[in-house]
Amino acid sequence: LAGEDARAQSVRPGAIACLPRSASGEAIGAALTRARHLAERRTRRVLIVDGNDERRARIADLVSGPEMQVLSLARGEEALRALATGEHDCLLLGQDLPDMSGIELIERLQAEPGRPHLPIIVHAPDDLDGQEEGLARLAERHPIRRSRTDERLVYETVRCLHLADAQLPKSRRRTVEQVRREESGLSERTVLIVDDDVRNIFALTAVLERHQMRVLDAENGRDGIELLRRMPGIDLVLMDVMMPEMDGYETIREIRRMDEFRDLPIITLTAKAMKGDREKCIEAGASDYIAKPVDPDHLLSVLRAWLRESGGVDPWT
Numbered sequence: 001l002a003g004e005d006a007r008a009q010s011v012r013p014g015a016i017a018c019l020p021r022s023a024s025g026e027a028i029g030a031a032l033t034r035a036r037h038l039a040e041r042r043t044r045r046v047l048i049v050d051g052n053d054e055r056r057a058r059i060a061d062l063v064s065g066p067e068m069q070v071l072s073l074a075r076g077e078e079a080l081r082a083l084a085t086g087e088h089d090c091l092l093l094g095q096d097l098p099d100m101s102g103i104e105l106i107e108r109l110q111a112e113p114g115r116p117h118l119p120i121i122v123h124a125p126d127d128l129d130g131q132e133e134g135l136a137r138l139a140e141r142h143p144i145r146r147s148r149t150d151e152r153l154v155y156e157t158v159r160c161l162h163l164a165d166a167q168l169p170k171s172r173r174r175t176v177e178q179v180r181r182e183e184s185g186l187s188e189r190t191v192l193i194v195d196d197d198v199r200n201i202f203a204l205t206a207v208l209e210r211h212q213m214r215v216l217d218a219e220n221g222r223d224g225i226e227l228l229r230r231m232p233g234i235d236l237v238l239m240d241v242m243m244p245e246m247d248g249y250e251t252i253r254e255i256r257r258m259d260e261f262r263d264l265p266i267i268t269l270t271a272k273a274m275k276g277d278r279e280k281c282i283e284a285g286a287s288d289y290i291a292k293p294v295d296p297d298h299l300l301s302v303l304r305a306w307l308r309e310s311g312g313v314d315p316w317t
Contacts, residue, residue, distance in 0.1 A: 044161040045087060048072040049079040049105070050094025050123075059092055059123060062150055063157045067167055076100040080108060083118070090160045091120045092153070095128070103134045110142060119160035120144045123153050155179035185307045186300065187212040190233055194224035194251065195240035195269070200292075204238060207296045220244070221251030228261060235307060241270040241281065249284040256285040265306040269294060 046063060050056040051074050060072050071088075073079050076097045082088070091109075093102050100108075106120060122128075122135060125148050138144055145160070147153040154175050158168065165173050181187050191208055195201050196219050205215045216231060218224035220243055228234060237255070241248035248268055255261045268281040271292040278289040288302055 043067055043069050044089045044163065045069045046071070046090050046092060046157070046161070047079060047082060047088045048092045048094070049076065049097065050074065050092075051096035051098050052094065055094055059094060059153065062154055063092065065169065065172070067163065074098070076105040076108075079105060083109065084112075088118065090157060091118055092157065093120055093122050095124055101131060102128070103131055103138065106135070106138055106142075106144065110138075117143050121147055121153065121156045121160065123147045125149065151175050151179055155183075181211050184211060184300070185304055188214065189235045189307055190214040190216065190231075191303075192224060192227060192231075192234050192237045193217045194219075194221060194237060194243075194248070196220060196243045197240070200240065200269075204294065204299075207299065211300065221246035221248065221254070224251060225254055228255065228264075229258075234264070236265040236267065236303065239266055239268050239286070241268050241277075249280070252281075252285045267302060267306070 044067060046068055048056055048059050048063075048070060050059060050072075053074070056072050056074065060070050064070050071082060073082060074097070076099050079091070083091075093105065095102070097105065102122060109118065109120075120143065122144060124146070128135065135144065135146075139146075143160070145156050147156050154172055158172070158176050165176065168176065186208075191213055193201050193204050193215060195204075195217070198219070201217045201219075205217070208215050216227055216234065218227050222245075224237070224239070228237075239248045239252060243251075246254075248270075252266055252268070255264070255266065265287045266285065267288045267290055268284075268286040269290050269292055270277055270281070277291075281289045287306060290299060290302060
């Protein structure tokens with residue numbers, strides 16, 4: 001349930017349904033029924049539409065499996081008839097339809113009254129011959145995603161069909177995990193850890209490197225500042241608070257005095273976790289605060305939140 005402004009955002013990550021807060025009990029019941037049926041059904045029904053025989057067969061090979069029922073068609077009109085007479089969980093839309101454009105097919109689907117939002121994945125490694133703007137516009141209000149690579153197509157299909165990782169063959173599961181790491185906004189980002197305890201540095205580095213992050217470290221505040229000055233491209237700092245000589249608070253204040261680092265995300269780490277600690281960290285110039293012992297999932301969630309604006313992935317592009 002969401003306000004009108006949030007509805008498009010909520011269908012993009014793969015929501016089965018999105019209803020306004022004013023939705024009737026009947027509409028909510030229907031959405032819950034759809035969710036239950038999808039969860040209980042062992043197989044998923046996928047419709048592939050692509051005008052090129054070889055490419056259509058390759059797409060089918062990429063997504064086929066024991067949990068899939070795949071129907072492959074070449075023409076838009078055939079796809080519309082199939083969707084009108086049978087239930088499908090996802091549409092994989094390719095290119096070069098002989099009878100209509102991809103935009104026309106989607107618009108005709110959306111114009112049918114009473115049709116629930118059908119997740120659509122547009123698989124187009126190359127440019128879309130002038131359709132980019134129109135498809136991006138349609139994607140603002142409906143669950144349409146873009147895949148430019150085979151790996152991304154596999155990931156988006158698994159996501160739209162709400163398949164559990166345990167259901168996937170090993171090779172497909174590895175593909176999904178790799179794309180998921182890339183989409184998180186963490187891959188290839190650089191983090192500086194400033195902590196006087198090498199055991200903490202080692203543990204944090206292990207977590208971050210599993211997500212393809214680059215990690216630099218310093219064992220005191222002065223070395224951390226020197227690394228910032230010397231190494232361009234640091235995206236975020238994890239700062240221990242309790243360090244000898246120059247503690248985390250003083251280090252953060254010194255960093256914030258430098259114009260180029262005034263907006264650099266700095267996340268403080270402290271074992272004290274006492275009332276007022278967070279306020280003290282923020283007052284010193286920290287962006288956020290994490291209490292030790294650090295929970296890896298919470299750490300990654302905080303990093304994603306602070307790195308999202310500069311490293312997020314557009315679901316369309």
